[in-house]
Amino acid sequence: MSKCNGFAKQARVLKALANESRLIIVDRLSRGECTVGDLTELVGSDASTVSKHLALLRAHGIVEDRRAGNLVYYRLLTPCVCKFFSCATQVLEERSR
Amino acid sequence: MSKCNGFAKQARVLKALANESRLIIVDRLSRGECTVGDLTELVGSDASTVSKHLALLRAHGIVEDRRAGNLVYYRLLTPCVCKFFSCATQVLEERSR
DNA sequence: GGCGTATTTGGCCAAATGGCCATATACTGC
């Protein structure tokens, strides 16, 4: 396993999550799979924009998709990313101290 | 406390960490405080660049600085960010599967 | 004060980001 430059790879993963819309998506998916349409409505951006966010999350191994007829369902592949929420909250509390 | 739009705030925290140089810095600081000079040598970028990274981390409540004479020591304020490393690794493993 | 060292700030610039619109593709049902 490549041990050198692991930070670059890890940075890419973090970057994939470091976006408000994508956090909304991940948070929603942490409670069960849903369709692109559901996520689009939730995020409030253009469907094309949400689709790009999903493609990016998929490319980084964070979500997975499954087509069912006319719909495409996405689900969270690495639930550990939810740890980020609690830590980010803690950082925010630290700052406001 | 503002509960709405918490995702935007969390995204800002993640973004603060989503950079190779800053991950190197955080990883180093997780093993104890050190000076800007130490970090500059470790990261391998210009001192001014490292200083800006540190300012950004400080602005987000992730690190804290302490001046001792001619030197400025930085230390990690929110060690929970280290959780990110293990999760990022897990995501990377998932992708390579 | 003046010099040397450590750190920060400002200016600049190429590259990446994230949004929208328009268009293309995938599927269902007729």
Add this chain to the structure above:
DNA sequence: GCAGTATATGGCCATTTGGCCAAATACGCC
């Protein structure tokens, strides 16, 4: 095949990012 719905892709553009260099600031020492 054609029409309608769901999702993805390409083009475009304003903003942000992250690096370097040069200059400014902070401190210790003589």
